[in-house]
Structure formats: structure tokens, C-alpha cells
Amino acid sequence: MRTLELFSGAGGLAKGLELAGFDHAAFVEFNKHACASLKDNFDAEKVFCRDVRDFDFSSLKNIDVVAGGPPCQPFSLGGKHQADQDARDMFPYAINAIEVLAPRAFIFENVKGLLRPSFAEYFEYIILRLTFPEFGLSPSMGWKKHLELLRKTNFDHYPGIKYRVSYQLLNAADFGVPQSRERVVIVGTRSDVSSRWIFPFATHSEDALLWAKYVTGEYWDRHQVAFGEREVTTDVLKEKILRLQERYGMFAPELQSWKTIRDALSEVPDPQSFHSIPDHQFRNGARTYPGHTGSDYDSPSKTIKAGGHGVPGGENMIRFRDGSLRYLTVFEAKRMQTFPDDYSIQGAWGEAMRQIGNAVPVVFAQKMGDSLHSLLQGDSQPSRQLAVAIS
Secondary structure (H helix, E strand, C coil), rough: CCCECCCCCCCCCHHHHHCCEEEEEEECCCCCHHHHHHHHCCCCCHEECCCHHEEEEEHHHCCEEEEEECCCCCCCCCCCCCHHHHCCCHHHHHHEEEEEEEEEEEEEEEEEECCCCHHHHHHHHHHHHHHHCCCCCCCCCCHHHHHHHHHCCCCCCCCCCCCCEEEEEEEEEEEEEEECCCCEEEEECCCCCCCCCCCCCCCCHHHHHHHHHCCCCHHHHCCCCHHCCCCCHHHHHHHHHHHHEEEHHHCCCCCEEEECEEEHHCCCCCCCCCCCCCCCCCCCCCCCEEEECCCCCCCCCCCCCCCCCCCCCCEEEEECCCCEEEEEHHHHHHHHHHCCCCCCCCCHHHHHHHHHCCCCCCCHHHHHHHHHHHHCCCCCCCCCCCHHHHC
């Protein structure tokens, strides 16, 4: 099954979908460093390194899935929150790709901020535009007037190409990523696809990690952490553990433990030691101050951000048990985003961290992709011919 990758970035979503069995027809990416990363890891001839507005979607045939992460800055909690007023809002072009290609499905990822109440009306508009991609916006009509018309459109009676669209706020840590990363995932399946999309169920939980740390001690034993070096249980934490024991009794939580930074990096050599890992170079200058504390070594990392120095909570730093801290290396940041160790990220440290911070965690993408691949594989409809027939 063939995919078109929009706003591809460094290729986290693309790599996950590839591991799930999809074949990429093309990548569209504007940033030159991200393009270099894509060309290093995929077929360089398929990388279109220009503005998405310059890409001819009609040049592609038989695309089963359109996937991507439209730029998040218009909706990010740390941005200017201008949504449709932000020139970086690329959702209209993602919708245009759906209109032209009529894929069997699409999958888009964006920041939690997309669900803010102040964006509710525009988010509803995005969902309805994805539902009825051919119901175009005339040059003289603003999106709010267009939204009024879309609201009145009956799904069952609409004669054109249409999609069943669903969205959910998911935490990548719940799917085995060593990072707490909440993102909105939007999935649509064309109306003639017989199977209905269901988001994958979580496989990991915070409860299971707390149980392994403070009820059985299995987490510390597995990592051979001495009693005196283990996490101190504060009064707040003791209360949390008590509630955990009351909830589960003698039986451990069914899901697997959230993965921590220690889980991901335990066998990785210290960046200041002698090693042969090219993108695992120590970077000095990390410091802590109120609100800028880094990520605890024995928890999933904070959300890796698209920045080097100065990210709001010090998300690109590790804080160890002894209170020391340092910046993540590029290699370690790749581990937090579950990229393969040999995955190439081009650019200096700050640029590489920007690409990694913008990426979809590979394991998370693969689990979404596995579900989507199974759904489409079980459906016998062709990718484009039927779409033409029902339009």
C-alpha cells in the first residue's frame, strides 16, 4: 500500500508507517536539513524539497494513505495561537491532497493545543473539511460561512467522496515510548472502506511503572540500583502508592510499565567516555532554575521540544538521581523518539534537536500504522478506481 508523506520532517511518522508495511510514493518537506535527513534514510528521488503549495498532487496515482504532521506552531501552547490566521497553517493543503488523491485513508498528527476551546470552531471546520474534501471553499467565501454550509451537509446523502473521521488525544508513553508526549491523531477512512477505524488500545501505563518501582521494587532491581540511590518517597508519592495498592490489591496492573529514560539509555555509554557513536557527543552548559528542571532519569522524558537551548521546561536535559544534569545527545534524543539507532539526522546539534522534537515517535507511528494497515488490508476496495466511481 502506497503513502504520500506531507510535512515529513525528519521522517518519524514515515519510518513508523514503513515498519508497519506501507510503501512511500513521495515525501514533501520544506526545511532543507529535514530534507537531507529524509534523503539519507529513504529513497532520495522521492523527496520533494519545496513548499507543499508547489507540489502537483495529481502527478501521483493509486495513493492509499496520505499522512503527515501539518506544522503545529499555529496551535502550539507555546506559540502565538493564531490558528487559521497564521501563515504556517497548512491544513488547507493537507485537505487539498485528500480532495485530489481521494486516498482510502489519511492520518494526521498535531499538538494538544489543537483542542483548545479557543480553536474549537476552526478545529470543527478542519474535521468537516476532511469529511467532505470536495465541498470546496469559493474565493469569495470565508471559512466561517463555509463551516455553516458544512454543518448542514448530511453524510448519508452527500453524493461526493467522503470520509469517516475520528480523532483522539493520545500519550505516546501509553504505547511504549520513553517520553510523555500528548498529541492529537486524526484518522479518516473513505466511506466505501467497509471496516471501521478503531484507535489502538494502550499497552503501557503509569500505574504499572509505579507498581514496579514502589510496590515490588522490580524496576530498581532490574537496573541494579542500590537502595540508597533509589527515588525518595515523598508524602505525596506515598499517598499515590497507597491509592494504587487499594485499586489493584494483590495483583499488578495488567499493562506494561511506562518506559523511562533509564530503560531507554541503560546500556548507552556516557557521552564523555570513549565510544564510537557519531551522534553521541557531550554538550556542556546545562543548568537548572525554577521551571527549567529537565527530565527525570527514572521517568519517561518530558515532551522533546523542537528547540535546543531554552526550551521551556528544560525538556532536552536529563536530571539524574544525584541531582546532576546534562543535555541529551542527538543519539539519546533519537532513543526518546524511538528512532532506530542508525537513523541519520542531518544538521548541527540544535538543528538535529529541532527535527527530532518535531517528529512523531517511530514506535507510536508504527502502532497506528499497524492498525491502519490491517484495516485496509482486510478491505478489498481499490485505491482510486472506486473513488472515481462514487464521486
